[in-house]
Amino acid sequence: MTHVITQANRQRLVLNHQDHKYEFTALWLRERSPDDATRDPYTGQRLIEAAEIPLDLAIERAEASDEELTLNFSDGHSTTFTLATLFDKQTSDSPRQLWDAAQAPISEANFATALEDDSALLDMLDALHRNGFVIVSGVPADSDGMQPLIDRIGPLRRTNWGGIADVKSVANAYDLTMTQRGLEPHTDNPYRDPIPGYIWLHCLANAAEGGDSTLADGFMAARLLRQRDPSAYACLTRVTPSFRYCDADTYLESEGPLIELDSRGEPVRVRYSNRTEYIPALLAKELEAYYAARKAFYELITGEELTLHLKLDPGQMLIIDNYRLLHGRSAFQLAGGVRHMRQGYVDRDSTTSRRRVLQQRLTNPQSQGEPA
Template identity: 80%
Template sequence: MTHVTPLANRRRLVIDHHDRTREFAALWLRERSPDDETRDPRTGQRLIEAAELPLDLSIETAEVHDGRLNMRFSDGHHTTFDLAALFDDPVSDPPQRLWDAASAPRPEVDFATALEEDTALSEMLEALHRHGFVIVSGVPIETDGMQPLIDRIGPLRRTNWGGIADVKSVADAYDLTMTQRGLEPHTDNPYRDPIPGYIWLHCLTNAAEGGDSTLADGFMAARLLRERDPASYDCLTRITPGFRYRDGDTHLESEGPLIELDSHGEPVRVRYSNRTERVPALPAEQLEAFYAARRAFYRLITGEELTLHLKLDPGQMLIMDNYRLLHGRSAFQLAGGVRHLRQGYVDRDSTASRRRVLRQRLANAQPHGEPA
């Protein structure tokens, strides 16, 4: 059974539907009316100016028939909602699975299969969203071998270093990634706006001694810090360092907390870049708290509890969520051979869009009654 009850001078509507109860504001229902007068039937974009609706808008009638809610508002507008759609707001993304070293997954996909089959590409993107990384095997050992798969998802993000760039030791290196030294766990480019969403790291050859990659789940680190040291967690969500990169042709600056929260108070992005961080000259008490909190976070992201070690083989590629994962590498010696990787960036919006479109397209293609 379904019951509707207007409240607050008919400016709210309480609906009891299948043992669930929700309260809706009249204005919210009016601006989301699913009819062709309110929304374009092809694009779904709103045709009315919601800010011009009367603030004292009320509900004149609300009746339920055959799973549909028929309504009339005080501005004279009539509309009909599907109750199931009204109660079951679509979930854009499934939950992410956080991991430590002991529980770390190893999601893998074949390059050629993901290039040719929507199902494989969808599985790759879902794994990337769920775990924060995925390993792609069988990538052509060519300078821009990753490009065809990038083209299946979204545009390559170009930076001051160009498109797909080398990661190898060079003389007169302009960045520490171009040296043989080990790199501490970090996120890439926190000095950019927007920060690149996904890192694509393609191995051409990896015969040098050392040079193993490390990964740590920054969201898991944030969770553990919140559980074990709430004061440090709170500090890292509030204090905002700056980040800077400069060379002869480039000057990039941005800022943001080491642990950034979403509107629900959950971590949505981590930043960590010892090489480019610039902490402002805050009052000494705040700085002392920040430095202690940063050390607590650092110990988590560098500890064996959270660190996953792996070494890419030629033809393998690692795709990483740069908002979530911290990555690094051990030092390497060229006496054993050459270490040459290629790296590119793809932004979050195009990646998320491709994932959601594929998910919906594949779900619609399933025969009725069969799970996707």
């Protein structure tokens, strides 16, 4: 049974439901009222101006059952919540599974199946969300072979390098990715705003000697750093370097901490790009702390404890969460053959949207056509 109590001059509501206690303010309940007078029935968007609700709004009457809560407010408005909706914390996402090299999951998907079947596509996107990467096999061998699957998820993110671009050794390379040298673990394009959310790396040829891909879970690295060196962790969440990319036609610059936290104090994005980082001339004590903290983080993301080694075959594609994973490669020699990858970006919002819409459609077919 649900019991309801009003407190603080009837401006707060306490619900005791299934051995849990929930507290809500009258203002919060009023602006979230689910009725058609408050929210558009199709878009779900608010019709009233929430900032105009009187700050002294009170709850005149509250009645609760095991299924519903009915409220009358002092502004004359009445509404009814279903308790399932009221207690929904908007946490439908499955939790991320952090990993080290010994426990790294190898999530795989088939290109043709994901292209044609919504359930398979959702499985692929769930694995990408959960583990930070997924390997897709059976990608067509043409230069834009990944494009049809990108189109199933969201628009291709275009940059100053175009859409889907080559990653191979060329003369007079405009970026170190276009050379044969090894690349330290890094996240892509921290100098952009917004930073691309997901990297799509399609292998056309990989016969060169070397050139193995590496992955490290940046969120796991952050967790270990917080456990082993709390002061270093605090420093990397506090100090904000800038990142810069310049060529004859482009000047890109942005900033952000190496470990960015969300409103709950949990890592939501990692940045690491030795090639493009510019730390400002901070006070000497702060710089010394930052350099020591960065070194501790670097040792984690380059150590064998966290490093997963992969070598993509032609027709395989690696999709990487660029907010979470750090990727790199070993050096390669062209004497053994060609190493030719094609790379594109898809933003985070469209990828998350597609996954959540598929979840709704496949778990609740009646919701199709309703606002997502």
